[in-house]
Each structure stands twice: as structure tokens, then as C-alpha cells.
Amino acid sequence: MKFVDEFRDAEKARVLSARIAELCEPGRHYKFMEVCGGHTHTIYKHGLEDYLPETVSLVHGPGCPVCVIPMGRLDDAIAIAERPDVIMTTFGDMMRVPGGRGSFYDANAGGADIRMVYSPLDSLKIARANPDKHVVFMAIGFETTAPSTAMTVLRAAAEGLDNFSIFCNHVTIIPAIKAILDSPDLRLDGFLGPGHVSTVIGCRPYEFIAREHGKPLVCAGFEPLDILQSVFILLTQLREGRSEVENQYSRVVPWNGNAKALRVIGQTMQLRPYFEWRGLGFIAQSALQVRDTYAKYDAERIFSVPGVRVADPKACQCGEVLKGVLKPWECKVFGTACTPETPIGTCMVSSEGACAAYYNFGRFTRERVKEATHA
Numbered sequence: 001m002k003f004v005d006e007f008r009d010a011e012k013a014r015v016l017s018a019r020i021a022e023l024c025e026p027g028r029h030y031k032f033m034e035v036c037g038g039h040t041h042t043i044y045k046h047g048l049e050d051y052l053p054e055t056v057s058l059v060h061g062p063g064c065p066v067c068v069i070p071m072g073r074l075d076d077a078i079a080i081a082e083r084p085d086v087i088m089t090t091f092g093d094m095m096r097v098p099g100g101r102g103s104f105y106d107a108n109a110g111g112a113d114i115r116m117v118y119s120p121l122d123s124l125k126i127a128r129a130n131p132d133k134h135v136v137f138m139a140i141g142f143e144t145t146a147p148s149t150a151m152t153v154l155r156a157a158a159e160g161l162d163n164f165s166i167f168c169n170h171v172t173i174i175p176a177i178k179a180i181l182d183s184p185d186l187r188l189d190g191f192l193g194p195g196h197v198s199t200v201i202g203c204r205p206y207e208f209i210a211r212e213h214g215k216p217l218v219c220a221g222f223e224p225l226d227i228l229q230s231v232f233i234l235l236t237q238l239r240e241g242r243s244e245v246e247n248q249y250s251r252v253v254p255w256n257g258n259a260k261a262l263r264v265i266g267q268t269m270q271l272r273p274y275f276e277w278r279g280l281g282f283i284a285q286s287a288l289q290v291r292d293t294y295a296k297y298d299a300e301r302i303f304s305v306p307g308v309r310v311a312d313p314k315a316c317q318c319g320e321v322l323k324g325v326l327k328p329w330e331c332k333v334f335g336t337a338c339t340p341e342t343p344i345g346t347c348m349v350s351s352e353g354a355c356a357a358y359y360n361f362g363r364f365t366r367e368r369v370k371e372a373t374h375a
Contacts, residue, residue: 007223008046016228017051023235024055031057031187032234033324035177036194037064037352038222044361046224056231059186059324062176062280063194065141066093066350067322069169070276071310074099077138077167080303081112087130088114088167089123090138093350098343100310120152120166127156127164136299139166144196146170146288147261150268153290153297167299168289171275173197174205175286179277181213185325190234192227193219195249202257203247210243221249268294278312278346279319318345321354328358335359 024030034040040060043049049058062068074094078101081088088104095104095116104114113133117123120137127135139149149166156164173194180186193206198219206217216237220230230248237244247253268291275287290298299305312318315333320326328334328347338344340356347355 004223007221007225009225012225013051013228016225016232020051020056020228020232020235021053023232023239024053025239029055029057030189030235030238031059032190032192032231033059033061033180033186033188034192034220034227035061035063035173036192036196036222037067037350037354037357038196039063039192039194039220039227040354041352041357041361042222042224042227044357047361048224048227051228052231056235058192058231059188059327060321060354061180061191061324062277062322063142063173063197064322064347064350064352064354065145065171066097067318067346067353068171068176068277068280069094069097069140069346070278071099071312072276072308073169074103075101075310076305076307077136078102078104078107078112079306080136080167080299081107081114082110083303085132085134086113086303087126087133087135088112088138089117089120089126089135090114091118091140092116093352094138094140096343096349097346098349120149121155124152124156124159124161124164127161131163134163134165134302136303137164137166138169140169142171142173142194142197143200143261143265146265146269147200147258150264153268153294154264156297157294162296165297165299165302166290168269168287170269170288171277172271172286172288173201175283176277176280177206177209179280179283179286180323181209181215183323185323188215188324189238190215191217192230192234193217193245195219195221195226195253198247198249198253198257200258200261203245203253203255204257206245210245214243216243217245219245219247219249219253221252267291276309279322313344316345318347318355321345321347328355331355
């Protein structure tokens, strides 16, 4: 295939749907987790659940980088941004994320200088243009975006910029998957592995899932046929009694990962002893921090960060959604008190958030289910 529309061919999808149905054993129910929020949006934007038998369920995982940031870390960032000598920069998704003291937009309204950027390198431009200010980039994301942050730190060091630092919130996917596998709340038959993260770390780190937990994982692409083919591969493994890691997204994902990207991450960052995830609590060695060698570019060392834990609003059930325990519309405030315009939880804000996907696309699936029920 060469063009995007070829990965969205309805006839090929129907053929795959029929083959998937043939693989399902009578009386057995299958539950697969799509780890990445990008997969969730594809599933509901293109109505892929309609192509799957009722015995095959897809649940969401913690693969949305904005969604897993706890409220306390946002409050820490706002505390830095409120300093008169600081300009805070961040990606657009973060601007509306609610913290314990409001969002970045609220902080801006209160006098802080927080700016949206499209790349961490944009933050360096702002630092060069404002030598009397200290520019802090709020770095978020899994291993997918960590290389760009690392390269920005190296660029700042090469230029000798002294008024730039990062507030590092990069998280790592493998400890989160381990936490899901150890959770008593959920029983899974396999995983749709995250495609974006895998372009950096490769497929090999997932092998423990098959080896130690007996669950198959398929690194999946983001087009409709990618996801349907990945479900087909998972069911084929289960039908044949296998549990392996397979790479459906081989056109983009190298089995051993991107060596250059991993090298720059390792050069500038190291694992934290522990890090708090929204909905999952503290997970050991699940996030990155700036190495001592580049301490002058670490905002947590430069500024006094409160580090206060903030409990999620009681009405918000983002944690259960991130663990795949609840569907978003099962949350008590979904679509009523919590909407993209007035979000209570992070899952409704991010472009990869499960609640945002359900709010924008999933309601059509629910309407079809209701129509079928009353027919």
C-alpha cells in the first residue's frame, strides 16, 4: 500500500471482519487493550467496533501522555510560571488541563506568561529573544517525544544558553503496562501495542508480556486496516495457542528501535526512582529526569517546586478510564459536567484522550446500539 485511503478500504475491512469472526471460538469473549490513545480515536472515528464480533471488546490503556500527568505536577508548573522572571512554554494539549489551581489558561489570565509551542526548539527561539527572562519548557510525553526534548537540551548546551531549562514530565510505557498486568481490576487477552512509542523503543521491550504473562502483543499502526489486521493477528495467536510479540507496523517500527533516539535520551536523561501517574498512583522507574551532567537545564533544580500531591476530583473517574476498567460514558460526569469545553479530567482534554474520542465519535456507536436494542 502507498496511500492513506488504501488503509481505509471498506471492502478490505469487511473481508478482515469476516476472517476475525471465523477465528472467534464459540462461547469465548475476548478483551484486548489498545494502549495508545491514537488507536482509541481511530477506533471510534471510523466505527471499527461495528466490524468486530460482539465477543471481541477493545478497552483503553494509559497511553495518552497528557492524561496521565497528575494534577500536582501541573500545579508545580504553574508555581514556576507565576514567577515574574519566567516564561513557561508547552504543547497546546496542556493549556486546558485542569490542575488543583486551575489550568494554564487560568494562570495566564492571572498574569503568568505561558505560551503554546509546536516544538521544544520553539522554546529556544523564545529564550534567545528574551535574554532577561528564563524560559521553561514543560516536557511531556512518552519515549516518542523524549528525543526531541533531549536534542533541545543538547542544542541549548552547545549554544551556551543559560536562560533555558525543561520541567521534565516524560514517562515510560513499559512500567505502566506492568502496572496494568498486575492490576486485579482487569483481565486481558492481549494488547494492541503503541505504534508511536515503538518507533523509538522498538518491539523487543514488550517480550516480557508474552514470556512472563502469556499475553500476545501486536505493535499496531493507526489506520483502520492496521487495527483490524492487528486484532486478526492477536486472535490467530490465541487460536494457535501462541503468545508472542509481533510487529504489524513494520513499515514504521524497527524491531530494535531507533538507536540514535535512544542514545540522546540516555545521554541527557535517566530514570526517576518513582513517579506519580494519574489513576495509577506511584510507579517505580516509570519516568525520566535530567541527568546531573545537564543539571543547569533542569527547572526542578533551578526553582523551588512545591511537589504537593493533589487528589483528583471525586466526580472524575479518569483513573478507571485510563486502566480500561470503565468506558468513558460510564463515568458519572461524562458529557454533562465534563465536556471538552469544561473538562474536569484530563481524558476529556487531550487529542489522544479516551473521553474526548468517545465524546466526539463514540456517541454515534451508542446511538446505533440503542437503535438495535429497540428494533
